[in-house]
Amino acid sequence: MNCGEAQYLPHLSHRLMASGQFAIVKKCREKSTGLEYAAKFIKKRQSRASRRGVSREEIEREVSILRQVLHPNVITLHDVFENRTDVVLILELVSGGELFDFLAQKESLSEEEATSFIKQILDGVNYLHAKKIAHFDLKPENIMLLDKNIPIPHIKLIDFGLAHEIEDGVEFKNIFGTPEFVAPEIVNYEPLGLEADMWSIGVITYILLSGASPFLGDTKQETLANITAVSYDFDEEFFSQTSELAKDFIRKLLVKETRKRLTIQEALRHPWITSKGEVRAPEQRKTEPTQLKTKRLREYTLKCHSSMPPNNTYVNFERFARVVEDVAWVDQGCCVLAEAHDTIQDDVEALVSIFNEKEAWYREERESIRHNLSQLRYEFRKVESLKKLLREDIQATGSSLGSMTRKLDHLQMQYEALRQELSADLQWIQERVGSFQLESGSTDGLGSMFHWDASESLVELLNRLGSKEVLASLKL
Known part of the structure; x- marks a missing residue:
């Protein structure tokens, strides 16, 4: 930009x-x-x-x-x-004004003229739908004339503020548009597509031919309920001069199931759009084309552009055009003020709601933190107690180890003394045995046997004595 x-x-x-x-x-x-x-x-x-x-x-x-x-x-x-x-x-x-305002100023309107305008609308929508673009806000206010000072003015579709590109496989839902012209799938918050524009064209055609709105109720809720129920009819008072083909065209557009609703291509091929005068009954073709009265359409446009009661009608539209415009500005100003008030009220309510939610969240978080802190204090005290017990156990174990070390040192000293004493005794005994052998002689068999028996007995005695001494020492 x-x-x-x-x-x-x-x-x-x-x-x-x-x-x-x-x-x-x-x-x-x-x-x-x-x-x-x-x-x-x-x-x-x-x-x-x-x-x-x-x-x-x-x-x-x-x-x-x-x-x-x-x-x-x-x-x-x-x-x-x-x-x-x-x-x-x-x-x-686009300076020609709205299509409906232009038609409302005419004394009458032939069905062929109406068809030519609807055909232009269809041509514009066909171009958009070929590009997968849905307008989503087709209504009389958005159907303008490039220049109204020619026999058949050129139509221009305006206001693409709600338009969307429809992507295959991507679900799109929204609630928007003018209640009087929205399709049932918008009211029911269902997936939206190009079909919503076709419903709006059906409503526009109905109003263009009759000056009456098919689903408009006394309240917005009533209007939406009429749309979802597809509650409308062709009142003889409004459609006495309308051809059956025109009614068929409307019927096939105002269909709740999107799959059964006319597509833009099917609408362009509909006999009411393609025919050039064959829409009249055979007995009517020899006479002048049937003229649709625009009085009701004039009343409808006046009601749409002003805040005056719907039963107020004017004989001279041009005379009151400026008054209607001024009233519309005043009404719009009031609506803007009301919307501003509603918006501020909504903002205040939203802020209060957010504050309440945040306060509740903080309260929950505070309680959770308090509980966690209490749990941590308990765990800390428990760990401190275990630490103290472990320190005492370490000190007791250290003391026991010191005592055992001292006992082991004492036993080693006793063992060493006993070993030295036994070594001395063994040496003395060996000396005694040696001297005994010398005295007895080396060839004396009895002396050798005696020497062997004496040695065995002496070793066994020493083993017993040594074992007892050691065991006795260990018991100390």
């Missing part, structure tokens, strides 16, 4: 062409060429937490879709720039 605001000048009249909840449209002129355009100012959302303005993602989606489209029945994007508060779309100037 560039920042080329300086290359466009506001129109001298400074006339506001249209406005919405977070967008306004003004006429402007390009300095370099002098060409006039419509500048759509979209208020940017300043933060993720705010509900005022349009998110960056939604604005970029609208710009991306507008950059893809180029068709005679779809508005054209010329340029985009932004300032601190707004993103500004420079769009093709």
Whole structure:
């Protein structure tokens, strides 16, 4: 998005062409060429937490879709720039007003004329659906005329703020749009596709031919209930001059099951769209085409553009056009104030809810931390107690080891003394035995035997004495 605001000048009249909840449209002129355009100012959302303005993602989606489209029945994007508060779309100037306002000013409308306008709508939607783009906000306010001062004005589809690219295999759900024109799948929060636009075309066609809205109730809830129940009929009061083919076209669009609803290609091939006068009964073809009265359509458009009671009608539409516009501005201002109040109220409630949730969470966390701290204190005391017992055991073991070491040293000394004493005794005995052998003589067999027996006895005696001494020492 560039920042080329300086290359466009506001129109001298400074006339506001249209406005919405977070967008306004003004006429402007390009300095370099002098060409006039419509500048759509979209208020940017300043933060993720705010509900005022349009998110960056939604604005970029609208710009991306507008950059893809180029068709005679779809508005054209010329340029985009932004300032601190707004993103500004420079769009093709569509100055002919709304289709329904144009038709409401006519005394009557032939079905062939109605078909020609519906055909243009279908052509524009066909182009979008071929690109897998769903408009999702088709309604009379978004069907404009490029120039109304020609016999059959050129239709332009505008406002792609809700449009989405439908991706195969990607489920998309949302609740948006104008209740009077939304499809049942939007009301029921079911997966959405191109079929939702076809339902809206069915509602638009119904209103165009009759001046009555098929599902509009006294309240929003009643309207949505009528849509989900597909509760409508062709009242003879409204459709006495309407052909059966036109009713068939509407019936096949206002179908709850999306699989059974006409696609855009099937709608373009429908006999009511393709025929050129054959829609009338045979006895009517020899006469002038049947004219549909636009009185009810005039009443419908007045009701849509003002806050006056629905039973207020005007004989001269032109005379009250300015009054209706002024009343609409006042009504819109009141609606904006009401929405601002509701938004602030919602924000306050959301903040209170967040505060309560955070307070509950902190309370739970505090209790959990307190419990964990208590458990840690208990475990610490337990470890300290075990540490103390282990220290005492180590000290007792050390003391026992010292005592055993001293006893072992004492036993080793006793053993060494006993060994020396035994060694001395053995040496003395050996000397005695040696002297005895010398005295007895080496050839005397009796002396040798005596010597052997004496030696054996002496060794056994020494072993016994040595063992007893050692055992006695160990018992000390």
